[in-house]
Amino acid sequence: MSKIPVLEIFGPTIQGEGMIVGRKTMFVRTAGCDYHCTWCDSAFTWDGSAKADIVQMTSDQIWQQLKEVGGNQFDHVTISGGNPALLAALDIFIDLLQEKGIEVALETQGSQYQQWFLKINDLTISPKPPSSKMKTNWEKLDYIIDQLAINGRLAHTSLKVVIFDREDFQYAEKVHQRYPEVAFFLQVGNDDVEEVDAQQLSRHLLNKYEWLIDQVVASTVLNRVRVLPQVHALIWGNKRGV
Ligand SMILES: C[S@@+](CC[C@H](N)C(=O)[O-])C[C@H]1O[C@@H](n2cnc3c(N)ncnc32)[C@H](O)[C@@H]1O
Numbered sequence: 440m441s442k443i444p445v446l447e448i449f450g451p452t453i454q455g456e457g458m459i460v461g462r463k464t465m466f467v468r469t470a471g472c473d474y475h476c477t478w479c480d481s482a483f484t485w486d487g488s489a490k491a492d493i494v495q496m497t498s499d500q501i502w503q504q505l506k507e508v509g510g511n512q513f514d515h516v517t518i519s520g521g522n523p524a525l526l527a528a529l530d531i532f533i534d535l536l537q538e539k540g541i542e543v544a545l546e547t548q549g550s551q552y553q554q555w556f557l558k559i560n561d562l563t564i565s566p567k568p569p570s571s572k573m574k575t576n577w578e579k580l581d582y583i584i585d586q587l588a589i590n591g592r593l594a595h596t597s598l599k600v601v602i603f604d605r606e607d608f609q610y611a612e613k614v615h616q617r618y619p620e621v622a623f624f625l626q627v628g629n630d631d632v633e634e635v636d637a638q639q640l641s642r643h644l645l646n647k648y649e650w651l652i653d654q655v656v657a658s659t660v661l662n663r664v665r666v667l668p669q670v671h672a673l674i675w676g677n678k679r680g681v
């Protein structure tokens with residue numbers, strides 16, 4: 440049976456971002472990413488620094504560990520990474536979770552499609568703005584949104600763009616104009632992923648949140664949108680596993 444490279448299993452905590460912000464959830468973080476965003480807050484999933492911590496696990500083993508860590512205190516699991524959309528093997532893991540009555544969320548950047556996207560309860564696609572130094576493959580993204588639309592999954596889908604500057608903001612406007620039918624979220628970019636003082640970071644990020652709200656308020660393109668900080672970063676700063 441094909442295995443899944445896992446770096447972290449943690450929770451329960453709250454989903455700190457996007458379409459289901461505040462939802463109590465467990466996290467499974469997979470290793471490996473086809474991108475390398477300049478500001479990635481989870482760079483350890485792809486930069487080699489946590490290579491020794493990667494565990495190749497079967498779906499059953501991941502489920503066992505979720506139960507060990509989370510007990511009966513959860514009914515929702517978020518799969519993030521790295522880019523979990525690189526892993527065809529997640530298909531059976533998602534089935535297993537849903538058979539157990541668990542709802543499943545997925546975080547991915549929209550660079551890769553998987554048929555099993557159609558089963559995800561809360562699918563977040565987060566295309567990367569210019570500040571990341573990554574280049575959006577628009578044809579790929581069109582294809583993904585198209586598949587989700589054709590299969591009636593848009594109610595379970597959102598787009599989330601992280602914003603660091605005005606250029607990113609203009610990119611966000613372009614994304615929303617291209618896919619107006621998809622729920623759209625703007626997220627405050629954390630430009631200080633090394634800060635160890637959570638209160639210091641929180642104050643800094645709240646100032647950036649205010650700036651982002653001001654930009655959205657002034658926009659004529661971004662009207663049916665939501666603007667959010669990373670709630671977990673406001674509370675716990677750059678701490679891992681929360
Ligand atoms: C670590 S990524 C993993 C999933 C997938 N690779 C992706 O980027 O969507 C999870 C989310 O965190 C966001 N993110 C990463 N670094 C960030 C930062 N420094 N500030 C704000 N959001 C960040 C990403 O844009 C993405 O929406």
Ligand SMILES: Nc1nc2[nH]cc(C(=O)O)c2c(=O)[nH]1
Nearest residue numbers: 453454455456519546671681
């Ligand atoms: N609490 C919490 N919420 C999150 N939402 C997305 C996360 C991620 O790293 O994908 C994340 C995370 O790492 N922690």
Ligand code: SF4
Nearest residue numbers: 472474475476479521
């Ligand atoms: S796509 Fe996601 S995990 Fe990959 S480098 Fe960018 S933010 Fe990090």
Ligand SMILES: [Mg+2]
Nearest residue numbers: 480481519669
């Ligand atoms: Mg994170």
